[in-house]
Amino acid sequence: MPRSPRDVPAPRRFGFRALCVGVALVACSSPQGELSEAPESAPTVSDESSPASAAVEPVASGEAEEAAPTRAEEAAQISTPLGHRVVRSGAIVYAGPKRRERRGRTEAKRPFAIFSVEPGPDCEGEGWARVEQGGFVCLEFAAASDGPPQIQPELADGQMLPFIYARPKILDRKTGAIAKVPRYQDRYALVRGDPPLDWLGPDRQYTFVRTKTRRAGLMLIDADERATPARDMKIAAPSVFTGRELAREPIASGLRPAWAVGRPAVLRERPEAAARQVAVVDYHAPLNIDPEPIVVGEESWYAVPDGAGAGTKAYVVAADMNYWIPGPELTEAKPDQLWIDVELGQQTLAVMRGQSPEFVTLISSGAGGTGTPLGLFRIYEKLAISPMRSGPNAEDPYYVDGVPWVQYFHRRYALHASYWHDDFGKRRSHGCINLSPKDAARVYALTTPKVPRGWNSLLEHTGDPGTLVRVRRGTDAVTDRRLPLGVIEEGQEGQE
Template sequence: MLRSPRGAPASRVCGFRPLVVAAALTGCSAPPGELLEAPESVPATSDERLPDEPTAESAVANEPAATTPDTAASATPIGHRIIKSGGIVYAAPHRRAERRGRTEARRPFAIYSVEPGDGCEGDWARVDKGGFVCLEYGTVGKGPAQIQPELADGQMLPFIYARPKILDRKTGAIARVPRYQDRYALVRGDPPLDFLEPDRQYTFVRTKTRRAGLMLIDAEERATPARDMKIAAPSLFAGRELASEPVADDLRPAWAVGRPAVLRERPDPAARQVGVVDYHAALEIDPAPIVVGEESWYAVPDGGGAGAKAYVVAADMNYWIPGPALAEAGADEVWIDVELGQQTLAVMRGQSPEFITLISSGAGGTGTPLGLFRIYEKLAISPMRSGPNAEDPYYVDGVPWVQYFHRRYALHASYWHDDFGKRRSHGCINLSPKDAARVYALTAPEVPPGWNSLREHTGEPGTLVRVRRGAEPVADRRLPLGVIEEGQEGAEEPESQE
């Protein structure tokens, strides 16, 4: 929102984006070897009991992807199945085949035929994307399958997120928070089951209020007292849809990143203040910088009222910089264009932007790599943690809308901060929850209903992602389809129990 200084009439409204203060934590990498492990933090959708799960056989080296066409795409399912911990999807009905993705834990997924195969005590089911799932640990589920993560009406994130409170920032003291077997054990005062780890975000599915106060309940029905937990307040920021909010050719879409950004009558810090632009509010600027002394300014048309320009310090604004044409993109192809200098992301169709927003990329010694990539794997929900021996360790549960494009670098939602427009990640590209869901829904590979993850494969390469700085060209760093680079997620993943 653009506000006038006290005592002056408001000259223009640019849209209000309220500031939300969230937990100060960053994260960008999935745990090694867990890219295809379904999280156990989702409530069951079936009351059927599943047998105890024996240790599964070790993973066998990948073989070339099967070229079975995705006949399931136009077929009618013959039923639905549920696998407690999620089922690995293979490109052929045997465990030596390429891994294509994974179904979501405790969620129904569609099957289209059942046939025998090697390495499975039960039958193999043909599923979406030309894939096959072993039904050894599967039970009948009630459909239809749902796109993951499932969100109730008006819900922005799949979980309640919280972490133990920081008690003293000077000493780094963090609350020691007990966790109980269930809410009844907490109310009775039973000994705790365990204690939560510090410096970690946890997911919860609901709250309960009893004599013991507010409790956070997780998917396993374990109860945690909320009094020593910092509950995340996710950012409400969302980007700009250019179809409904077009921008003149000589201007650029921009957002205020100052708290707040002050508009002045002239490009001079001593000039009269004519308005204020609220944090993350959208507006348009003239991108030609006006340099006065050691400071740069931008002109804001109508910022001082109809027909009257106002001026804002460049450091308080981020704006979209168009990049060079991408010859690799087809005329109607959707692709992602990330610009690190101004911390923006654009959803492009051909050579034209359709949606533009702010991001948070890598900071300090954990910069985001430049180049032209493809999204090689998408996950509806994934935990993320730092690599071994990291100087700044972190662990965050339940990160939604994750899209890996290079090694351990991904686009994903960040529910723990509202600093979009500023660098602050460990190398990944942070998006607000609304923007992450928006971008995830547009990109390939398209994760089927009831699945948690899908890798690009023959017939469905991942969406192009260009990461640039300004208008400088970048190197083509795409790998052949199906090739996993050393250090990239999924390269040495052990087979998990189904």
């Protein structure tokens, strides 16, 4: 992982900043205070197709803080909005009508609800507006909007991701040569053959909102109407994988949910490599297995009930599948409490309700010397969309734009969507927990803190603490590594 811009181990109290996220193959970071801007609209196609918790005492500061409202108080204060506002670059949300404790940020160019307005220090114009989550926004640079606010990122019907993602093509993997791709002021400049506005960076994923086809060929159009020729760009084809809803696909007693990770996974009539093949299971297809391993020589196998037909078992080699391993009971979890359980050995994530799994899926965690930290954590910040980049002087510099559904749980580690690979079930990241786009959106919608409509980010606070996240390996116990509510620990995680 790259070093933090501030290589300081001391905790930061009530901080708000865009932090680093480890992503596939390389680590990443984002500059302090930077949040990506959403386009004016969700990706559209013009004339052709587009690609597809335990209570913790708040930490006292040097001065008395205003008491955070409870959920009941907040509900009483916030009912019908007074109106809606929009800020072009997004507005910082504070915990009170002063520029002090930051709580979140509204999305750029997107309306958000306000419920009252009052004068206050260091705020020109209309004054301070009370918003959701007990927050306040200075309306100095805000404009009136008809609303209504929308959940971010905004997705059209059937849309899986908020952008079209693409990067310059790798021309020669042996030499590392990457295409030099021009970017133009707009599509008309590209068609006219004007000099390019600039050139795309070689180690960066870019976001686009629509495509255009003209005599010049397919063009990628970004949120600022800049045009990039698509011929030397690799357009991402995001994974369509999604996990298993156990209420819809219940697992018989004594069996475990599993997925094929071989390409493909082969089922045989006996647990032997030379045995007759009876079926082939597509990549990422679900299986139900008997979790008792059958060891034959140096290989382990698992029985698949009905794998060779009704009432007839088949067998799959362990290397060709991953399965969910129940963890030790989390005694503090109440029967109706939702929490997240990540198991690194088999690369799985479960959405738990009390002690029972409701949804299970595959992940990609840290690989090699950049492992994902073990422990019991709490989601301390959520971002609908965030850019991610490598740190200063990184050996493999890169920039990944528009990463959706980001949930930080420890320092610079997060759960987030990965649109650049389909290797779920394999270790692939530099420490973060990669989820498929569909799974990332699902988990993000379930967890706390709840990011309001029209907002891009929110930090946990006493009125809305973050969801518990346990990261374990097998059934081994883990250390409770939660920090007091409102404390963000700076610095880098040691390699594990």
